[in-house]
Amino acid sequence: MTQTKITERQHYWREHVLAAAAFDGSIGQYAAANNLKTKDLYQWKTSLTKRGLLPLQSEEPMPDFAEVKLVSTSTTKPKRATDTVPAQCRLTLPCGSVLEYFNPVEPECIARLLTRLRT
Numbered sequence: 321m322t323q324t325k326i327t328e329r330q331h332y333w334r335e336h337v338l339a340a341a342a343f344d345g346s347i348g349q350y351a352a353a354n355n356l357k358t359k360d361l362y363q364w365k366t367s368l369t370k371r372g373l374l375p376l377q378s379e380e381p382m383p384d385f386a387e388v389k390l391v392s393t394s395t396t397k398p399k400r401a402t403d404t405v406p407a408q409c410r411l412t413l414p415c416g417s418v419l420e421y422f423n424p425v426e427p428e429c430i431a432r433l434l435t436r437l438r439t
Contacts, residue, residue, distance in 0.1 A: 326373055333364035334373055346412065 340350040351358040409421040
């Protein structure tokens with residue numbers, strides 16, 4: 321088997337892609353913590369994998385969420401019109417995107433949303 325020569329730039333991004341995969345959080349969080357663009361990490365991951373410079377994806381599926389936290393159980397209403405209402409439900413996806421609901425959400429609605437996101 322011949323060894324592929326890796327450029328300095330490829331090495332730089334390979335290290336970030338591997339570190340992001342091992343990071344205890346989302347790729348978006350890793351990117352923000354390292355002053356990188358999430359999009360660049362995904363593009364380099366694809367490019368390096370195609371060139372055989374990264375191991376193939378494991379059989380394990382990606383988690384549906386990076387983290388699940390109870391934000392608040394109160395139903396606080398704003399005191400003034402300029403006050404903001406806290407989110408009733410916040411979903412953080414592995415890519416770093418955040419979906420926030422400001423009205424109460426039924427569990428069935430979330431289940432339908434997650435099913436739709438997987439397809």
